Amino acid sequence: MTSKPLPLAGTVYGVVMNDRVSVARLGAAAAEAPYKGAPRAPVLYIKPANTLAAEGAAVRLPQGEARVEVAATVGIVFGAPAARRTPADALETVAGYLLVADLSLPHASYYRPAIREKCFDGACPVAARVVPVAEAGTLAHLTLHTFFDGLPVAERTLADLLRDVPQLIADVSEFMTLHTGDVLLVGVEYQSPQAAPGTKVRIDGGALGALAFSIAEEAR
Template sequence: MNPAVLWLPQGTVYGALLNFRREFDLWAPKMSDAPYKAPPKAPVLYIKTANTFAPSGAAVAVPGEVEVGATLGLVIGDDLSQGQLSVALLNDLSLPHASYYRPPLRFRNRDGFLVCGPATRPISEVGDLAALALEVRINDVLVQRVEISTLVRSARTLLADVNEFMTLQPGDVLTLGTDCLEDGARPRARAGDRIEITAPGFAPLNHTLIAEEA
């Protein structure tokens, strides 16, 4: 890959909800409530539409505070049976909202709300994904560590479970989900802030936030 060309998804991006143990456990007491009345048996997914894609280094316009969602994306290759799978750093931004069962598009799918790391890495070069920890810094201050070992469904399990009911195409991306802090919230940022997401072996994902025009 030409390092001067920043990576962006070439297919559909699907995000997974409730795929980190801390958040799943916080929500577990409510999972027996209506309308579902039971924990989810299959992965709960949402879509990040193409208007959300932004390259590393972008200035993303926001209307106020946003939640920072550091995650990894599995990038589908031409032949999964031959291990053609890559991994990318992502920042899955969202406006703060209360419910994760049916996240409205207007919260997650604003322009530029999926900031992508500058390049992907073949999964064969990454090694054990579960050993990775993502670090999130806002204005150079460490605000979160995302431990991939705490996934409810590991990367391979999530991919297999999704493939049971839908076929991912080459270029599609399946994100592993975003983690919360101990209190159930996510790190928040606002216009003027600088965000950096790092993981061992990956080029850093950096971007800024700017105020939306009135």
């Protein structure tokens, strides 16, 4: 499935509802049972090793699936273990940033983060190179552009994160050690565009470079 070597060797963690656009899109649903409010602590999910796909990969969807949601995001790549960091010293553990496409099968419920939907083989294509922090600059200046077959389908600013990178590392590393090579995604937009088999996807991440992959054509 992969066409280039992967630039990382750890586990990828993601966080939902970390931007103002997503909270606005979720809207009233966040106030319904059983939670009756937006999450106050980071709600995390995991993309384990089987989900990693390299630049240029053709990702095959699980049997019976005709659509996949493609969410452009950025991974914080750890160059040193992060345990119980404060926002003030969190960035010391960061090796750089990585452009990532977080793939999910569409599913009805926001409330049950299903492993099948987010963790099928190839559900986490990553760019070929980790860009050092000094080179990438502040994420708040970046906008990610997603194209399906050359047509623009989504534009996402990183200026509206609810928890910025230092705060996110502090909140997660309070209970969970992030090891060297692990990746923490800064969040995906709720309701990102959906691609069908055969789609060529490209994400332009400005200073973070680009990421291209495709959704495999044939059913398996």
